[in-house]
Amino acid sequence: MKNSIKVFLNGFIKENPTFILLLGMCPTLGTTSSALNGMSMGLATAFVLVCSNMVISLLKNLIPDKVHIPCYIVIIATFVSVLELCMKAYLPSIYATLGLFIPLIVVNCIVLGRAESFAAKNNVLLSAIDGFGNGLGFTLALTLLGIMRELLGTGRIFDYPIYPENYGTLVFVLAPGAFIALGFLVAIVNKLRTK
């Protein structure tokens, strides 16, 4: 039990994939123009992480070493496709905004990275917890970044107006603003960590 909490916190905070390891930058920068988009992308990735981690840790002894990368990618891609189909069917509006970034979860290095470094060595339960922790850590990071960008750029958080939109600094909704905002968030996290 203690171990599983440790595994969860390791992915969620201590080795947060976005703020500490700086992995998965493509969806981090591309989908966080609003808090809702960031959160949906994070949750979508978390779903794939948990499923792929579980299946890979189940099959870890059946997969010969030389073909483990193709096998992992097939498994991950399967879950991403399942997710894509389900989103198209049940959440079409969110799918319309995230669009291309959903299939791109396949090449998100967090997913393959966790499969390689954790799921291939641990049991199913721990792997699921690890996937859950990392996925939530990713969601947390993307949501924070989305909140920051949406608030600075349009004066809203989750579409609730905080201050009049005319005073928003539009660049934060655009790509350059993503880099600037991420830089400041990473700086703040580093500052808090070294304290």
Added chain:
Amino acid sequence: MDKLLKVSPSPHVHGGDSVSRNMLRVIVALLPAYAVALYSFGVGALVVSLTAMFSCVLFEYLIQRFLLKGKFTINNYSALLTGLLLSFNLPSNLPWWIVVIGSVVAIGIGKMCFGGLGNNPFNPALVGRVFLLFSFPVQMTTWPRPLGWASSYLDAETMATPLSLLKAGKLEQMPDALNMFLLDTPGSLGEISALALLIGGIYLLITKVITWHIPVSILLTVTAFAGILYGVDATTYPLPHIHLLSGGMMLGAIFMATDYVTSPMTHKGMLIYGFFIGVITMVIRVWGVYPEGMSFAILIMNAFTPIINKYVKPKRFGRVVKK
């Protein structure tokens, strides 16, 4: 080599050259253009420039005091100069709080993030300007009519700049060249009078703050580029002097691109740097979505400056050249 370098034994007399003296000279060189700006835009120019200068110095102080906890450098005039240059790149009817945001970005992100003066890869004033251009596109692209002297600086009468007329293909509405040369073109504070900027540039050349390489190579490239386009199709492309006198061309070539920290060190490097600034500016002006490309071109070439410095080096003394 017609002149030999004279090397004498010490003691040497210090030439009195210092960061603050050079900065002060650039500020002095900007004064004619500043005077024209004050004359043309009145109280708006005053509000925008004072806000920019004051907030740049203030934020440099605050960042050094509370974040970096390092040596204070606000008395070397570099922050003051950044503020003045930033305001030269802004329209005179910009609300003061946008100017303050621009100053925060120029000093904070453009300069102090990288460790202060001397370490910044990009021209801080241009970082501030481009940030504002993306963030407040409406306010940053409505230009007050010069000599309009509105009673309140925020509701000045607005009009299109020569470059946006050019982009819209309205050659016949262009102001005439003499007006653009003297003072009557709408635009940012510092880009209305090419003459005043040239006077400042000549002062900088005489006092040896800058060398001729960067401005001349930019202006020559633009002239050649615009000349070729004019030769190809005289009905859609204007004469080269329109490009030279409009927008931030003079301001950029003389004051922004020649920033010590962000431009190459060797003369050959400066010529290459200037050439590409000219080309990129013209490409953006003619085929890009923005009417003016000077600030983007300078920022892009700022990024290439380390590479230019690496590959365009003077021959080391004593090195044998391979045949």
Added chain:
Amino acid sequence: MKKLTSNFSNMAVVLTVICLLAALLLSFFFDLTKGKIEEADKKKQEFAIAEVLPFSNMEIKTEKVFVDGDSLTLHRAFVDQKEVGVAVESFSKNGFNGDIKLMVGFDNDNNIINYSVLDQKETPGLGTKMVDWFKPQTEVKKSFIETIFNFQIASNPRQSSVIGKNVSEPLNVSKDGGNIDAITAATISSRAFLEAINRAFKALDSDVEWDCTSSATAMESLDCVQNDSIGINVEEMIGGECNEE
């Protein structure tokens, strides 16, 4: 259990089995979601039409119309066998950053009921404002800070609504002598928008002679200059659910 060794037969068998299982799972989910996805796509289209034609129990008949060589899609709406309005999918190629696609609804007198922007790539904060700029101004929702300190920043009044307009002559931005205020600092996007509206109107009425790009779009070569090639051509009908007229 011991780990399988990496010999050829093991690798081939494992890869094949995993791929087969993946395919099986995917086909299962494909079947599961197929109907839903089609429904969602259809809803999207219906929603876009319903946004510009606010009638209940509409029957939609879709046809293609050629305007100046470009094919536009017309959705004619019928209530109780009577035509109540037309939704036109129109476009402009003169946007600031690419094509602009609109759905414009007209009533029987060819007045604009409403429009909705289907697709645009304009500059955020400038051209993107076309989504509601050309509709009547509405109260802006009070923000948190405005509620707390009890004030409201008034938005400038403007004359930009195209709703209710009858496009008897091309709509133009006020800069070009028309009576529609362009989006502040985004005149090119506004011109392109009005061009798309004008084109939609032209699709309704083949007698229109004027050039839908009007005098304004000086940006690039115009694809809409020949006025001679208008023809109506009923090509398809959605789902066969509308009755024969």
